Amino acid sequence: MNIQELNYIMCIAKHRNLTRAAQELYVSQPTLSKCLQKLERDLDGKLFSRSGNCYTPTYLGKRYMEYARKMLEVNQDWEKELLDIQACKKGELNIALPLMRSSCIVPDVLPVFHEKYPDVKVNFLEETYAIQERLLLDDQLDFAVFNEAHPHPNLVYEVLANEEVLLMLSPHHPLAKQGIEREGCRYPWIDLKLLEKEPFILHFPDQTTGRIALELFEAYGIQPPVPFHTRNSQACAILAYQGLGACLIPENYVKSMKFDPLPTCFSVGDGGVFSTLTIAYRRGAYLPSYARDFIKIAQEKQMGI
Known part of the structure; x- marks a missing residue:
């Protein structure tokens, strides 16, 4: 397994379509198809069953993706920690929050954060509901903002307001x-x-x-x-x-x-x-220093400190 292969397979599973996966990965469809075929030969089994243009994970594919998800998460944590170790203030944050909450929080928090970390890219992913579930399932999210929910043992919660x-x-x-x-x-x-x-x-x-x-x-x-x-x-x-x-x-x-x-x-x-407005992240996940600072700034702004 290598990181590129893992990302390719996870993207195919996400879209269940080779063309859309190739577009997101910025590779040609033949390149992606050859990669999938080679991996399936190496594994001596099919990762997806095909029905027209629809790719559905097989049992082997589901098991592969369980391990792939864990490996990508470990790799993501390592890359963030490495940036911290190298004292670089470059990086990326992916934050899920309710659709309208974005208009309340972002204008207050982002200018302060951006002044301190101008080279950190921030992606605000507005959702309508079930944000806690999205955080648990999507390992690309760093943390999420939402109102009180039933606490989940795999998440850490901090109060914003x-x-x-x-x-x-x-x-x-x-x-x-x-x-x-x-x-x-x-x-x-x-x-x-x-x-x-x-x-x-x-x-x-x-x-x-x-x-x-x-x-x-x-x-x-x-x-x-x-x-x-x-x-x-x-x-x-x-x-x-x-x-x-x-x-x-x-x-x-x-x-x-x-x-x-x-x-x-x-x-x-x-x-x-x-x-209670909370900010939550996966228990055990590595948060770089700029992510911790984003949480601190959000708390100060929401609590009026």
Whole structure:
């Protein structure tokens, strides 16, 4: 096994198509095909079964890729550590984070990081959901940013911030002036029972805000109508602003959007409802010094240090 072969086979498995794999690898299709044929001769077995243009891993192929993934991860760790040892401030970071969270975090963190590490390339990979699962499966990711999830033993978690989840209404909504001052709340507080017949625009239950909404409804004993579900936080906020319903949304998402006039936001629950924003990476994975600095800068910016 050599690194080039490993990358070739993993890329074919990723696309299940020789042409698309060759395009990503910047090699010709005949070159990639010859490499695969030679490797299969050396192994005396097929790594993929072919059906038209579709390449599906065989049992041998799946076992090969399990070891290939481990070897590529070790090689990746070594390359990062070598850069550190050589005191080079060059490298690359691959970071997964929620689609809208990118617009909240990147403008604050990236300028500071780039000033310190101008030769480190940063790839922000925006996802809509299941980011923790992506981090566990994709060894090319250095770390991921997401709201609290069920902890996984193979990941290490660091807190970026505890963020309030707000109830948002159009400024013209009949209940927009029903908030009251309440000790411990930074926003006017509203009793969710007042909204038991109001439509809600919600995230899906497998998303943090969607789960929080259902927990609040249960705690207050209400079942408001939910005519719209979406995974897009920006869509939730815009629809609520247009008066199509109420929505629950993280505070920083509201701050990152431009509204005129501003929407009406409330604290809800017992002294406000909060979610924990975390940054996670694979346990045992090597993080170069610039990756550790990125985490530190993100923590300082998100916590307002």
